[in-house]
Amino acid sequence: MLAGKHILLIVSGGIAAYKAIELIRLIQKAGGTAQAILTESATHFVSPLTVSAISGRPALTALFDLTRETEIGHIELSRSADLIVIAPATANLLAKMAAGQADDLASTCLLATDTDILAAPAMNVRMWQAASTRRNIETLKADGVRFVGPDEGEMACGEYGPGRLAEPATILAAIEDYFANQAAPQPLAGRKIIVTSGPTREPIDPVRYISNASSGKQGTAIAEALAARGAEVIFVTGPAESAAPKGCRIVAVDTALEMQRAVEDSLPADGAVFCAAVGDWRVVEPASDKIKKGEGQSPPELRLEANPDILKSVASLPGGQRPRLVVGFAAETGDLLNRARTKRTAKGCDWLLANDVSPGSGIFGGDDTAILFLSENGEEDWGALSKRAVAARLAEKITIALGD
Ligand code: CTP
Numbered sequence: 001m002l003a004g005k006h007i008l009l010i011v012s013g014g015i016a017a018y019k020a021i022e023l024i025r026l027i028q029k030a031g032g033t034a035q036a037i038l039t040e041s042a043t044h045f046v047s048p049l050t051v052s053a054i055s056g057r058p059a060l061t062a063l064f065d066l067t068r069e070t071e072i073g074h075i076e077l078s079r080s081a082d083l084i085v086i087a088p089a090t091a092n093l094l095a096k097m098a099a100g101q102a103d104d105l106a107s108t109c110l111l112a113t114d115t116d117i118l119a120a121p122a123m124n125v126r127m128w129q130a131a132s133t134r135r136n137i138e139t140l141k142a143d144g145v146r147f148v149g150p151d152e153g154e155m156a157c158g159e160y161g162p163g164r165l166a167e168p169a170t171i172l173a174a175i176e177d178y179f180a181n182q183a184a185p186q187p188l189a190g191r192k193i194i195v196t197s198g199p200t201r202e203p204i205d206p207v208r209y210i211s212n213a214s215s216g217k218q219g220t221a222i223a224e225a226l227a228a229r230g231a232e233v234i235f236v237t238g239p240a241e242s243a244a245p246k247g248c249r250i251v252a253v254d255t256a257l258e259m260q261r262a263v264e265d266s267l268p269a270d271g272a273v274f275c276a277a278v279g280d281w282r283v284v285e286p287a288s289d290k291i292k293k294g295e296g297q298s299p300p301e302l303r304l305e306a307n308p309d310i311l312k313s314v315a316s317l318p319g320g321q322r323p324r325l326v327v328g329f330a331a332e333t334g335d336l337l338n339r340a341r342t343k344r345t346a347k348g349c350d351w352l353l354a355n356d357v358s359p360g361s362g363i364f365g366g367d368d369t370a371i372l373f374l375s376e377n378g379e380e381d382w383g384a385l386s387k388r389a390v391a392a393r394l395a396e397k398i399t400i401a402l403g404d
Helices: 015-029 048-055 066-071 073-079 091-099 105-112 125-129 131-142 168-182 217-228 256-266 310-315 336-347 387-402
Strands: 006-011 033-038 083-089 117-121 151-154 160-164 192-197 202-205 208-210 232-237 249-252 271-274 281-283 304-306 325-332 351-356 368-375 378-386
Touching: 006 015, 006 105, 015 033, 015 048, 015 083, 015 168, 033 048, 033 105, 073 105, 083 091, 083 105, 083 168, 091 105, 091 117, 091 131, 117 168, 125 131, 125 160, 192 217, 192 256, 202 281, 208 281, 217 232, 217 271, 217 387, 232 256, 256 310, 271 310, 271 387, 310 325, 310 336, 325 336, 325 387, 336 351, 336 368, 351 387, 368 387, 378 387
Parallel strands: 006 033, 006 083, 083 117, 192 232, 192 271, 232 249, 271 325, 325 351
Antiparallel strands: 151 160, 202 208, 281 304, 351 368, 368 378
């Protein structure tokens, strides 16, 4: 699986550092090669000599290793790899990466590289859950760093929870997955697909707005899955918290009217997936100055008017202008099947993916969902699954529908 692939393996200091040895063996067994870099603290947990012997290359530790610097240098070292894997990735190393610090060979290579990075975190459960680590992980994800693990379980320190290094076999599977996706066939090449995502914001005045809790995670996952299959994806997004999908053209909007214009400007397209939680109403004439509370005055009354239904308007375009495949979503709180059936007909879309976003479901903003898929051929219950899995499944169906 890894024939001809060269991995730069960065080992940072933690009890789990010894597992890097097994990971190197697995990489080699799969046909790949590994060059190890050990941070100074990693050398207290695993010997550079052992790592060198197993990897068949001198394990590097110091930035100012002059021979090495003159021979290849840290820039080339970090860029010549097909993938950089950090296992284990300590809270400290992740924090340095998030901040862009470069004060040793490992962090310098990570900052200097343009190669993709897969990090396998390992740390005490409290460190993993600490607000600063959470922030760093989000930052790194937004920067495109991939993660595998951590696992949940008993820790060396006796505590229980998430923070254990993923098993070497799992890390190997993530590495293989990475290369498999890289080489993925491009069955949607030449197909243009619009994906709307995230919430919209309808201004009340310059500082206030009406919006909703859509995270944009589902739309992002779908856009990425389509782009990975070679589609030209126009990602029209409201202000969402999730990171921008890779490989897509991003059109950022605020209001429903802006979203509608961006979608119309992106036509013609072969397909359109409407994942955005579009605000149904906007304020008639938002105030141009901040509305003041005023002493003893009653609260302002907001007059609302309906926003255009973007999905419906695109689905009802005449033959030549309508995308061949129009996919909508339905967010319902109860009576899912009946409401979804009615909505598919009312919107005129080909497919509808319905989910129940009742309070307590955790779907709005969460990583998981439950989908009922409706098409002219009937209904499929996809059950509970991750938003990524929904994206993969939908992308597969779209590939069949829009393929040659
Ligand atoms: N949608 C849209 N434009 C709107 C409202 C919704 O394009 N102004 C799309 C959404 O992106 C989604 C589908 O229509 O694909 C259904 O959205 P949903 O919020 O479930 O339904 P609404 O049309 O808003 O109807 P209701 O709130 O009454 O359920």
